[in-house]
Amino acid sequence: MKNPAGKLRRLQREEAVIRIIMRLATYTVIGVLGIIIFTILRRGLPSLSWEMIFRTPQGGFYFGKEGGILNAIAGSLYLATGATLLAFVTGYPVALFMNSTLRRHKRFVNGFRFILDLLWGIPSIVYGAFGFSVMIFFRVQASLLAGILVVAVFVLPIMIRAMDEGMKNSPAGLMEASLSLGMTPTGFSFRILSRQCLPGIVTAVLLSFGRAIGDAASVLFTTGFTDYIPRSLAEPAATLPLSIFFQLTSPIPEVRERAYAAASVLTFIILVISILARLSSAKLNHNAIKN
Amino acid sequence: MVFWIIFLLILPLGILCGLLFRSSAITGSHTFFQLITGTVWKPTQQEFGFLPFILSSLYVTLIALVFAGPLCLFSAIHICFYAKSMMLRVIQPVIDILAGIPSVVYGVWGILAIVPLVSRVAKHGFHTPSTGYTLLSGGIVLGVMIIPFVLNILIDLFRSVPKELHEASLSLGAGKWYTIKRVVLKKAMPGIISAMGLGLSRAFGETMAVLMVVGNVAQIPRGIFDPGYPLPALIANNYGEMMSIPQYDAALLFAALLLLILVIFFNFASRLLIMRYEKSSR
Numbered sequence: 001m002k003n004p005a006g007k008l009r010r011l012q013r014e015e016a017v018i019r020i021i022m023r024l025a026t027y028t029v030i031g032v033l034g035i036i037i038f039t040i041l042r043r044g045l046p047s048l049s050w051e052m053i054f055r056t057p058q059g060g061f062y063f064g065k066e067g068g069i070l071n072a073i074a075g076s077l078y079l080a081t082g083a084t085l086l087a088f089v090t091g092y093p094v095a096l097f098m099n100s101t102l103r104r105h106k107r108f109v110n111g112f113r114f115i116l117d118l119l120w121g122i123p124s125i126v127y128g129a130f131g132f133s134v135m136i137f138f139r140v141q142a143s144l145l146a147g148i149l150v151v152a153v154f155v156l157p158i159m160i161r162a163m164d165e166g167m168k169n170s171p172a173g174l175m176e177a178s179l180s181l182g183m184t185p186t187g188f189s190f191r192i193l194s195r196q197c198l199p200g201i202v203t204a205v206l207l208s209f210g211r212a213i214g215d216a217a218s219v220l221f222t223t224g225f226t227d228y229i230p231r232s233l234a235e236p237a238a239t240l241p242l243s244i245f246f247q248l249t250s251p252i253p254e255v256r257e258r259a260y261a262a263a264s265v266l267t268f269i270i271l272v273i274s275i276l277a278r279l280s281s282a283k284l285n286h287n288a289i290k291n
Numbered sequence: 292m293v294f295w296i297i298f299l300l301i302l303p304l305g306i307l308c309g310l311l312f313r314s315s316a317i318t319g320s321h322t323f324f325q326l327i328t329g330t331v332w333k334p335t336q337q338e339f340g341f342l343p344f345i346l347s348s349l350y351v352t353l354i355a356l357v358f359a360g361p362l363c364l365f366s367a368i369h370i371c372f373y374a375k376s377m378m379l380r381v382i383q384p385v386i387d388i389l390a391g392i393p394s395v396v397y398g399v400w401g402i403l404a405i406v407p408l409v410s411r412v413a414k415h416g417f418h419t420p421s422t423g424y425t426l427l428s429g430g431i432v433l434g435v436m437i438i439p440f441v442l443n444i445l446i447d448l449f450r451s452v453p454k455e456l457h458e459a460s461l462s463l464g465a466g467k468w469y470t471i472k473r474v475v476l477k478k479a480m481p482g483i484i485s486a487m488g489l490g491l492s493r494a495f496g497e498t499m500a501v502l503m504v505v506g507n508v509a510q511i512p513r514g515i516f517d518p519g520y521p522l523p524a525l526i527a528n529n530y531g532e533m534m535s536i537p538q539y540d541a542a543l544l545f546a547a548l549l550l551l552i553l554v555i556f557f558n559f560a561s562r563l564l565i566m567r568y569e570k571s572s573r
Contacts, residue, residue, distance in 0.1 A: 008466075015468035022369035025362050026378065029442065032435055033385050036392065036400045043403055093292045094299075114562065115300055121489070121558040122306070122551060123496020125523045129530055129547040130306050133313050133540075157299065207391075214393025217498040217523070221531045241395040245499065248399065263399040267392065274388045 037267060044264025047257040053265065057227040063252060069262050072243035074229045078144060079239055080213035083151035087159045087208055090152075092201070095163035096189035100175060113164065119157035125217040127154045132221035145233035147223030154218050155208040162207050166200020167193060199281035206277040210270055216241035240266050303555070310548040316541035326545065332509040339542045341549065343511045347426065347519030348550075350512060351501060352494045354430025359437050360487055367445035372471055379446075390439035398503030401432035406504055413516045422506070427515040429505035433494050441490040448482040449475065451569075481568040488561030492554045498523035522550045 055068035102109050131150035140146060170193060178188040194201065216239070224236030225246070240262060247259035317326070317339060329340025370378050409431070410423030452475050460470040476483070506518025507528060530543045 011466060011469055015466065018365075018468060019369075019373060022365040022373060025365035026369045026374065026382070028362060029366050029389075029438055030381070030385050032438070033389050035404070036397070036435075039400050039404050040396060090295050094295050097292050097296070112296065112300065115303065117562060118303055118555060118558055119299065121492055121496075121554060122303070123498065123523060123554060125496065125498040125526050126306065126310075126547050126551050126554075129526050129544060130309055132530065133309070133544060136540075153302070160299075210391045214391070214395070216393070216395050217527060220527055241393055241499065244395050244399065245503070248402065248503070260399060260403070263396050267396055270391045270393065270396075271388065274384065274391050277387070278384060 037271075040260070040267050041264050043257075044260040044262075044267075047254075048261040048264060052258065052261055056229060061227070062247075062250065062255060069240070069243050069258070069265070071227055071229050072238040072240045072262065073265065075144070075223070075226075075237035076213050076240040078230060079147050079151060079219065079223065079237060080209050082144070082148040082233075083155055083212045084159075084205060084209045086148060086152040087156045088205055091156050091159040091204075092163065093189075095160045095167060095204075096193060098160075098164055099167040099170070100185045100189045100193060103172075103175065113161070116157045116161045116164075120161060123217070124154055124215050125220075128218040128220055128222060131218070135222065141234075142222055142224030142236050143234050144223060144230045144237040147219045147237065147239075148233070150218050150222045151212050151215065154215070155211050158211055159204050159208045162204035163197070163201055166197045166203070170196050199284045202280045202284060203277050206273050206280070210273045214241060214266065214270060216245060240269075307548075307551065310544050310551060314541045314545035314548055317538050317545050318541075320538070327549070330511055334536050334539045334542065337538060339538070339545075341522075341546065343509050344520055344522045344525050344546065345549070347505070347512055348495060348521040348523075350426050350515070351429045351433055351505060351519060351521050352491055354427060354515065355433035355437060355494045356487060356491055358431060358434035359441055359490060362434075363438060363441040363445055363486075363490075364483065367442055367449055368471060370446060371449040372467070372475075382442075382446075386439040386443050389435075390443075394436065394497060394500040395503075397432055397436050397500040401428060401500060401504040405431050409516075417516065419514075419516050421516045422518075424504060424506035424518055425516050426505065426512055426519040429501045429519060429521070430515070432500050432504055433497055436497060436500060437490040437494050440493050441486050444486040444489060445483065448479050448486065452478055479568075481564050485561035485564040485568070488557050488564070492557035492561070495557065496523060496550060496554050498527050502527055522546050526550075 051066065052068040053073065054070055055066075056071045057069070058065065058067035061067035098109050098112065127150055131146070131153075135142070135146055174192060174196065175185075175188055178192050179185070183192070219239050219242065223239060225238050225242060226236045227238070228235075230237040244259050244262045244266065247255050247262065250256055250259075320337075321329075321339065326339060327341050327345060329338070330342045331338045331340045332343060366382075370382055405428045406423035408423070409425055409428045410421050413419050413421035413423070413425070456474055456478060457470060460474045461467070465473070501521055502524040505521060505524060507520045507524055508518040509520050509525075510517075512519045526543050526546050529539070
């Protein structure tokens with residue numbers, strides 16, 4: 001080494017520069033979130049009114065006349081609730097099964113996790129297009145039920161994987177202790193493991209709900225669009241993301257303003273879900289046994 | 292329960308086979324090579340060239356990665372090795388909310404903030420008139436969308452690098468930055484590459500946000516200020532109203548098939564890499 005002191009000084013200078021860049025990067029990430037929420041709310045809130053939230057589109061709505069987006073809000077809530085419920089009913093036992101009875105078969109469970117991650121990564125537009133082509137095959141019309149089914153398949157891997165993530169780190173002795181006391185694996189799953197992993201389960205449900213309500217590509221062809229609140233599962237339904245999308249393409253400024261307002265409604269719903277998820281995982285944690 | 296497990300196990304294969312079957316009308320009359328290298332898109336005249344869409348998808352995704360990759364890497368190093376532990380508690384909800392914001396909202400933000408910005412930069416900085424609905428806008432919006440995804444993986448990754456490695460290097464007299472550069476980053480390199488790969492595959496399939504800002508012109512883009520037309524946008528814009536034109540339906544499902552294959556390939560490669568890394572670090 002020719003000049004160790006010089007090299008050291010160069011390294012120190014390099015570190016100082018890199019530290020500034022790194023700090024900037026972190027603040028940029030936080031700042032971007034702030035800017036996004038600020039931009040949406042600043043453009044959306046001025047044109048938001050009670051009429052928009054509590055009325056369905058009236059005549060001439062898409063030319064800037066009166067009415068609201070209640071059809072889309074209700075449609076989105078129905079759709080997300082239905083899909084989340086369906087995914088929960090099917091996914092919850094699967095996640096429990098993976099972490100109780102199947103726990104011994106490590107290779108299988110890990111392989112299954114791999115498949116679930118793969119499914120999680122498949123774009124929602126592929127689910128949407130595939131779902132629609134199946135619907136054409138069976139000659140089914142676009143409806144709320146079709147949308148719920150497609151979205152449920154799309155959030156099912158997310159639901160299972162998110163629950164599983166919370167369950168797989170639960171203490172191994174917990175199951176052995178329960179079984180040695182005469183509990184069945186099923187009893188263990190529903191009474192011990194579920195309680196132990198309650199925060200993870202709630203987070204998984206909220207995460208899936210957020211995905212279901214925000215995704216547009218999977219419902220684009222499958223749920224259709226309507227100005228009315230759906231009264232049965234067989235009717236088409238409007239959804240909030242699509243309502244935003246369609247209004248944005250309008251040449252009329254008032255209609256575009258309403259799209260911004262609708263976007264701030266959707267952002268608000270997502271923020272509430274995130275906060276709920278945070279709060280619940282903090283609150284529900286006291287039931288868990290630590291290892 | 293067992294039924295649902297089997298259902299999920301065969302679902303990827305099912306979608307793949309379904310798309311293969313449904314797009315067979317077009318793969319029968321054109322060769323695979325013809326389809327992916329063709330540059331002309333005229334469905335009414337049975338000309339289906341997917342090259343403009345494939346290239347647009349690649350460009351948009353690469354731009355996104357150029358923006359998000361270094362940003363996430365620097366930020367993750369900062370959070371894991373330099374910042375106070377408070378920062379981790381601040382960044383976690385930020386990541387959650389960024390990941391939760393629907394793509395349509397990102398699209399609205401792109402139209403309100405990024406599109407005018409890009410248009411102004413193109414006009415004043417590069418003297419090329421542009422509407423702002425360009426590959427660059429799509430790339431930036433997409434970059435922001437994959438930040439939470441990539442950052443989350445990187446933070447987990449850096450936290451899983453064995454402390455002993457760090458300490459051994461420090462005890463030999465290396466400085467903190469030197470240790471991170473030569474030991475931590477080297478150790479975590481496969482993980483970093485696979486995090487980027489996963490970000491790439493996530494970006495590839497993103498539909499609505501990109502569709503809203505990228506311009507949607509079916510031509511081969513020549514620069515970042517040209518509009519593009521990525522594969523997911525092609526499907527979203529045209530599927531549902533293609534009944535009257537023969538083979539159009541099959542062509543769009545072929546686009547979905549291409550998308551699926553590319554995404555699964557990136558996902559598979561990245562996950563294998565990360566699994567190998569996890570095995571070696573144990």
